Every structure is written in structure tokens, then in C-alpha cells.
Amino acid sequence: MLKRFAPLVPLALVTLLFGCAAHTPVSQQVVEQSAQKTSVSQTSALYQEELATEKELEQFSENSKPYELPALADSILERGMSLIGTRYRFGGTSEAGFDCSGFIGYLFREEAGMQLPRSTREMINVKAPLVARNNLKPGDLLFFSTNGRGRVSHAGIYLGDDQFIHSSSRRSGGVRIDNLGDSYWSKTFIEAKRALAMAPGNPASVVARK
Numbered sequence: 001m002l003k004r005f006a007p008l009v010p011l012a013l014v015t016l017l018f019g020c021a022a023h024t025p026v027s028q029q030v031v032e033q034s035a036q037k038t039s040v041s042q043t044s045a046l047y048q049e050e051l052a053t054e055k056e057l058e059q060f061s062e063n064s065k066p067y068e069l070p071a072l073a074d075s076i077l078e079r080g081m082s083l084i085g086t087r088y089r090f091g092g093t094s095e096a097g098f099d100c101s102g103f104i105g106y107l108f109r110e111e112a113g114m115q116l117p118r119s120t121r122e123m124i125n126v127k128a129p130l131v132a133r134n135n136l137k138p139g140d141l142l143f144f145s146t147n148g149r150g151r152v153s154h155a156g157i158y159l160g161d162d163q164f165i166h167s168s169s170r171r172s173g174g175v176r177i178d179n180l181g182d183s184y185w186s187k188t189f190i191e192a193k194r195a196l197a198m199a200p201g202n203p204a205s206v207v208a209r210k
Contacts, residue, residue, distance in 0.1 A: 069196050073139030075111040076196075080157060080165045080175070088167050088174040093118075100155050103167035103175060104141065107157070112199050120155045124193070131192040133180075139196045142166075142180065144188040152190055 080103075089097025093106055101120045108114040117123045124143045131140050136158045144154040156166030162181045167174055178185060 069137075069139070069199070072112045072196050072199055073137070076107045076139055076157065077159055077165070079111050080107050083175050084165070084177065085173065086167070086175040088170040088172075092167075098167040098175065100167050104155055104157060108195065112196065114195070114199055116195065120152050123155060124152045124191070126193060126195055126198070128193040128195045128198050131194050133189070133192065136192055137194070139194075140192045141195050142192050143190045144185065145190050146188050154188075158192065 083095065083098075083103075086095060086103075087097045088099065089102075090099050091102065092098045093102035095106075098106060101116075101118060101123055104123070105116045105118060108116050117126065120143065123141065126141075128141075131137070136142075138158060138160045140158040142156045142158055142164050143152045144156075145151055147153045154166070156164040156178075158164050158180075159177065163177055163179055164185075165175065165177050168176050168178070180186060180189065
């Protein structure tokens with residue numbers, strides 16, 4: 001009798017194991033479906049956050065003022081370039097003739113609506129960021145000590161590519177372009193300031209430190 005049922009034992013075991021095997025994937029499937037739903041929910045939440053962030057950035061861009069420094073610098077330098085050859089005139093502040101600070105003051109007033117101090121000694125003290133020589137940008141003010149005493153006595157406006165524009169002297173032809181890398185200018189260079197960083201949305205004065 002045992003021999004007759006012996007072949008049925010392996011069959012029963014196989015049936016039992018098959019039943020267990022068939023049951024396990026169902027459980028796994030439920031877990032996987034739950035995980036998929038969670039993943040979809042998280043993805044949807046992240047997508048909504050991204051949309052909200054993009055909307056905020058768009059609103060910020062629409063409400064904020066555009067970055068104007070490059071445009072102001074271009075305007076100032078273009079006007080300055082058009083005045084190359086204008087004669088040097090001590091105390092001059094118009095196109096009839098400029099001294100170095102008069103030339104700078106004229107351009108910043110006409111093109112950026114900024115009132116800079118009249119003399120280089122006052123101009124070097126404007127409340128504007130100091131700029132390292134290796135970080136100069138077009139429109140930055142350059143200050144020099146050309147009298148050998150260590151005090152500021154001359155100023156120009158940086159053009160880029162190590163060049164600057166200034167009203168030099170009567171002998172050198174007034175408004176001209178020179179290279180900051182030339183030994184004379186490199187030796188007499190004191191510091192640079194980014195006066196345009198102080199440019200307001202509406203015309204206003206840039207005052208000197210006391």
C-alpha cells in the first residue's frame with residue numbers, strides 16, 4: 001500500500017511547492033504596485049515643485065531690473081571713443097576741452113546720469129568697489145600717480161584688453177588711448193574702482209568718503 005502511494009508523495013510535494021511559489025509573486029506584485037504608486041506620487045510632487053519654482057523665477061525676472069552695467073559701460077566708452085583727439089584743457093569739463101577728471105565726469109554724467117567728484121583726489125575716494133588689476137572690466141576707473149609723490153594725479157577709464165582712454169596732456173594730444181601694460185602706466189598705476197556699480201536706476205550722485 002505504501003508502495004502504491006509512494007509515487008503520489010513527490011507529486012503532492014510539487015503541488016505544495018507550486019502553491020507556495022504561486023503565492024509569493026502575488027505578494028511581491030502588491031509591493032511593487034505600491035512602490036510604483038509611491039514613485040509616481042513623488043515624481044508628480046517634484047514636478048509640481050519645479051513648475052512652482054519656474055513660475056517664481058519668471059515673476060522675479062519680470063519684476064526685477066535688468067543688469068545695466070555692461071550697457072552703461074558700452075555707452076560711456078562709445079561716447080569717449082567719439083571724443084578721441086579732443087584737446088586737453090586744464091579745468092575743462094566740456095567738449096571744448098577736458099582735463100583727466102573733467103573727461104571722466106563728463107562721460108559718466110552724460111551717459112550714466114552720475115555726478116562724480118570733480119578732482120582725481122576726490123574721485124579716488126568714491127564709495128565704489130576696489131577692483132584688482134587682473135579683474136578689470138570695461139568702464140572701471142583707473143588712478144595713477146604721475147607726479148612721483150605717490151599721490152593720485154591722473155585718471156582714466158578702462159576699455160578692455162589692457163587699454164584705457166583718458167585726457168592725457170596738451171603735449172600728448174588730449175583724449176587718447178594708451179596701454180596699461182606700458183612701463184610708464186604700469187609703474188604709476190595706483191588702483192582701480194568700479195564706479196558703475198554705484199549707478200542707480202535714476203540719476204544720482206556718487207559721493208566721496210570723508
